[in-house]
Amino acid sequence: MGKGSNVQKATAARERNQKKMGKSDEERKAASAKAAKDAAAKKCLLCLQTFMVNVKAPQLLLHITAKHPDLTDYTQCFPELAGYDPNDPKGEKAEAAAKAAAQKKAAKAKKAGGPDLDSLLDAGLKKGKK
Numbered sequence: 189m190g191k192g193s194n195v196q197k198a199t200a201a202r203e204r205n206q207k208k209m210g211k212s213d214e215e216r217k218a219a220s221a222k223a224a225k226d227a228a229a230k231k232c233l234l235c236l237q238t239f240m241v242n243v244k245a246p247q248l249l250l251h252i253t254a255k256h257p258d259l260t261d262y263t264q265c266f267p268e269l270a271g272y273d274p275n276d277p278k279g280e281k282a283e284a285a286a287k288a289a290a291q292k293k294a295a296k297a298k299k300a301g302g303p304d305l306d307s308l309l310d311a312g313l314k315k316g317k318k
Contacts, residue, residue, distance in 0.1 A: 232265045245272050 211219070229241035230248070235255055239248065248266050252259055262269040276282060290310065 230266065230268070233267075234259075234265050245269060246274075249274055 226241040228238040230239040230243055232251060237251065248269060249262065252262055252265050256265060259265065262272060
């Protein structure tokens, strides 16, 4: 029983010392490389200014309006802004329009004599057994 307790004490001391030492050189290099990659994740194609990986579309739009005021196509600076509407930043209007179109299609199919198979499948219904 005496040997077991010494082994446990040595293991606990070794773990404590590793925590005090911090990261290894490889871990530091990997973290540094990841931070550098994240810092330059998005780049303006006109002025080559870099932005962090977590920058939102409204901030990119603010850059465009401040630095490139004569520009009308946002994708010339940032291709990831394709389809972005500054009047609808969260996409709620587009989502509501798509939902309304789906409801209109379902109403039209109902008037035509029942729903067609595509509208049923779009609604989440599965094909039954044959």
